[in-house]
Amino acid sequence: MSTITTRAEALALDRTDQLGTLREAFDLPTGIYLDGNSLGPLPRVTREALQHAVEIEWGNDLIRSWTKHGWIELPQQIGAQIARLIGAKPHEVVAADSTSVNLFKLGAAALRLQTGRRVILSEPGNFPTDLYILQGLTGFTPGAELRTVEPAKLEAAMDDQLALLVLTHTHYKSGQVHDMARLTAAAQKRGALVLWDLSHSAGVLDVDLNGCNADFAIGCGYKYLNGGPGAPAFLFVAERHQAKIASPLSGWMGHASPFDFTDDYAAAPGIDRFLCGTPQVLGMRALHAGLSVLEQVKPRQLQDKARRLGQIFLERVLEAGDGSLRLLSPRDPAQRGGHVSFAHEDGYAIVQALIARDIVGDFRAPDALRFGFAPTFLRYVDAWDAAEALLEIVATKSYDDARFRTRAAVT
Known part of the structure; x- marks a missing residue:
């Protein structure tokens, strides 16, 4: 170049x-703002979207806005917007919770799929919350173990005990990008699943999750996606896993019929089962607007x-x-x-x-x-x-x- x-x-x-x-x-x-990789600037359209959400949707229409203004559909709509940026199908991505919570959900769900395997592999120096969440996850999972090895030794460390490889696609400090296709294939060859953190990739790199046969991914909405401070995060589950995987946080929005108000949980079909609590509507509105800036790019x-x-x-x-x-x-x-x-x-x-x-x-x-x-x-x-x-x-x-x-x- x-x-x-x-x-x-x-x-x-x-x-x-x-x-x-x-x-x-x-x-x-x-001046010059060189921190969009940490918090993206305010899109002009977002101010208008939030003003409408506060004054009309919340201020006037109140509870009717869940259907009248489509609040209930925002997680899926935003998921579809993000899907085109990360090489996924619209029904494989949903916006929900935070990156940390989504990592826990998908990490725990992946371990449930891996009978007899309990090793999670990552690298030292990964973004701290990823390592912290994985450490916490192993504490809740009998026999689970987190191992970290330097990037050059990752493939050598993949053995028959490996359940899940968890890596940040673009390193938060150095900006080094992992070879997603090669590492995904290497881990899957050993029978492992792979979870990618796209927080520093989505909206700035040409990511191709399906082209790399990725299993799972997570990412945040407030960096290159310009969703605002603390914006909702997103998660990806490959279509081939959706029917058999179960979220450990079985909240009512992940229920097949949340407004039936039954006592027993029944998982929603597809990606919706990874929703949990009520969507953060104002945050969703801001992220939805911010993503619109990228729609023609x-x-x-x-x-x-x-x-x-x-x-x-x-x-x-x-x-x-x-x-x-x-x-x-x-x-x-x-x-x-x-x-x-x-x-x-x-x-x-x-x-x-x-x-x-x-x-x-x-x-x-x-x-x-x-x-x-x-x-x-x-x-x-x-x-x-x-x-x-x-x-x-x-x-x-x-x-x-x-x-x-x-x-x-x-x-």
Whole structure:
């Protein structure tokens, strides 16, 4: 993938960018926002959708809105919107709960399918909530064991005791992308099931769950899907598993006939059995609106632009820097998701100095500076200017100020 050497070249790329008009769909802060991989910006249509949901649907129509405004169907409608972005069929995805809850649901359900197998395999350094949930799950499952091995040793660690492989497709810190097709096939060859966390992939990479024969997947709605803070998450269950799999959280929305109000649980057919409690309507409305921004865009277009944005930033920092910033992400864009990370012993202070200039990235302990390149609203010139600002701050050590070193509760 070719990169550029001047700011003028970045501006030229913006003039021919086929996704450039998407920027107009968002309310953006001043400066350069490089944290869409953590929280996507506000789509303009979302404000209108929430205003209608609050004032008309809730404020006037109240309980009638479950049918009049289709509240009850939002989990499936949003699932279908997400399905086209991750290579799934509409009836294989549903929006519900949080990523952590969905991981527990699918992890427990997968173990139930695996008679005589109790080993869950993941990697050290996976996103903490994934490991925490899996640790908690093993505590509720007699004989279950969580093993973690480095990525290069994953296939060697797959044995006849393996029940479930759980990996984050795009690593939250480095941006390294796993080979979904290869690892899925390797695990299934040993009789295991595979669960992918797509939180840093959905909406920025060209994911193909069915093409890779994936079993299960989860993901969040507030990053590249622009669903807002704490947006509902989603889960995927391949059609071939849906009739035989059972959710451990058998809530009333997962019942075959929830409004019959019977005492005994009977699972709904298909993906609906993985619903649990009442849908979070305002959150669903915001996610539904945010996803509409992506409806006319192909996942491959999003992927190509995100990787090129990241490459412009990455190459400029490496070529013009003093070497104190150590690249944590793959230099090869084909192996990288939508964000780029560098390491520096003063990483937190550097990020704060950038934020003081209205260039917003984030920090991940112990030393990672992380920059997200959401292709829907960022310009190529933003990637260039952000790199230049980072280089200047590091070169002048302007980050070496007490106000930049005080840790906030959220980094």
